Amino acid sequence: DPKIIQKPKYLVAVTGSEKILICEQYLGHNAMYWYRQSAKKPLEFMFSYSYQKLMDNQTASSRFQPQSSKKNHLDLQITALKPDDSATYFCASSQDRGQNTLYFGAGTRLSVL
Amino acid sequence: GQQVQQSPASLVLQEGENAELQCNFSSTATRLQWFYQHPGGRLVSLFYNPSGTKHTGRLTSTTVTNERRSSLHISSSQTTDSGTYFCAMAQVVGQLTFGRGTRLQVYA
Numbered sequence: 001d002p003k004i005i006q007k008p009k010y011l012v013a014v015t016g017s018e019k020i021l022i023c024e025q026y027l028g029h030n031a032m033y034w035y036r037q038s039a040k041k042p043l044e045f046m047f048s049y050s051y052q053k054l055m056d057n058q059t060a061s062s063r064f065q066p067q068s069s070k071k072n073h074l075d076l077q078i079t080a081l082k083p084d085d086s087a088t089y090f091c092a093s094s095q096d097r098g099q100n101t102l103y104f105g106a107g108t109r110l111s112v113l
Numbered sequence: 114g115q116q117v118q119q120s121p122a123s124l125v126l127q128e129g130e131n132a133e134l135q136c137n138f139s140s141t142a143t144r145l146q147w148f149y150q151h152p153g154g155r156l157v158s159l160f161y162n163p164s165g166t167k168h169t170g171r172l173t174s175t176t177v178t179n180e181r182r183s184s185l186h187i188s189s190s191q192t193t194d195s196g197t198y199f200c201a202m203a204q205v206v207g208q209l210t211f212g213r214g215t216r217l218q219v220y221a
Contacts, residue, residue, distance in 0.1 A: 031207060042117075043156075043199065043211035056208055088154060097207045101146070104156035 003027045004105035006091050011110045013081050020067075021076040021108045023091030031055075031097040032074040034066060037107070038087035046089075049074055050097040081112045119200050119212035126219045132187040134215045136200030144203040145176050147185050150214070151196050159185070159198075190219045 007022040025032060034046040048056040052068040063085075065077045078085060088107040116139040126132055138145070147159040160167050160174040162183065167174050171190075176183040187194055197216045201209040 033207065035209075042213045043201075043209075045208045045210070048207040050207075056205065058208065090156065092156075094207075101158050101161050102209065103158065104148075106153075106155045109154070 002106060004091060004093060004103055006089075006105040006108050008108060009106065011108055013110065013112050015081060015083060015112060017081050018077065018079045019081065019110070021078070021089050021091075021110070023074050023076070023105060025072050025074075025091070025093040025103075025105075027093055027095075027103060028072075029093035029095050029103075030071065031094045032068070032072075033092040033094075033102065034074065034076050035090040035092060035104075036087045037090060043090070047074075047076075048097060055097060078110075083112045086110055086112045117200055117202055117210055117212035119198075119215050121215060122213065123216040124218070126190050126217070128190060128192055128219055128221050130190055130219075132185075132190055132194075132217060134185040134187075134198050134200075134217075136183040136185070136212060138181050138183075138200075138202050140181070140204060144206075144209070145178075145183050146201045146209065147174055147183070148199040148201060148211075149196055150199060156199075187217075190217075192219050192221050195219050 004025045031050045037043045067075045088109045090107045091105040092102045118137045162174040164178045171188045173186040197214040199214045201211045
């Protein structure tokens with residue numbers, strides 16, 4: 001019974017389109033994150049949120065926009081998709097931003113054609 | 114920037130053999146963690162181990178902070194141990210830097 005739900009599990013998009021990746025956590029955590037894993041790079045940090053506020057942003061492109069409508073939600077909107085955006089996007093959470101253990105969702109595998 | 118180097122990149126074992134995975138990091142790390150990624154993709158935290166030795170089941174993690182290294186020992190490997198093992202560290206709170214992982218394959 002996964003406590004961090006990511007939807008969809010798989011996503012295919014065409015170049016130039018826009019997609020939203022959904023993440024909900026039911027662990028009662030206050031901090032949420034997005035990470036990306038591609039064939040070319042190791043797992044890399046993208047964003048961190050704490051109490052629905054953006055704390056850190058390591059993503060150079062403004063095409064990636066996190067959205068937090070509720071404390072336990074952190075969606076990721078990606079606009080003007082490019083083939084290089086193809087990757088598995090992982091959502092994670094921790095009790096608080098300084099907490100040591102991160103819990104990860106199963107990921108959304110995005111393919112941009 | 115921060116770097117995390119893992120070795121070996123891949124490892125093939127016969128069931129019952131032991132495995133030793135290494136992690137070296139470029140700066141004095143805090144929040145050193147080991148993760149396991151299932152073949153299907155899900156990431157699971159194994160250890161938070163910034164220093165010293167920790168055990169859980171057949172797994173042992175040892176981190177020597179001043180030597181900037183950590184190891185993960187798997188004893189009596191099983192086919193279900195197959196997957197990818199990641200070392201990650203954080204100097205900035207909430208931002209983990211991952212290594213490229215060690216892909217482990219255990220055959221019966």
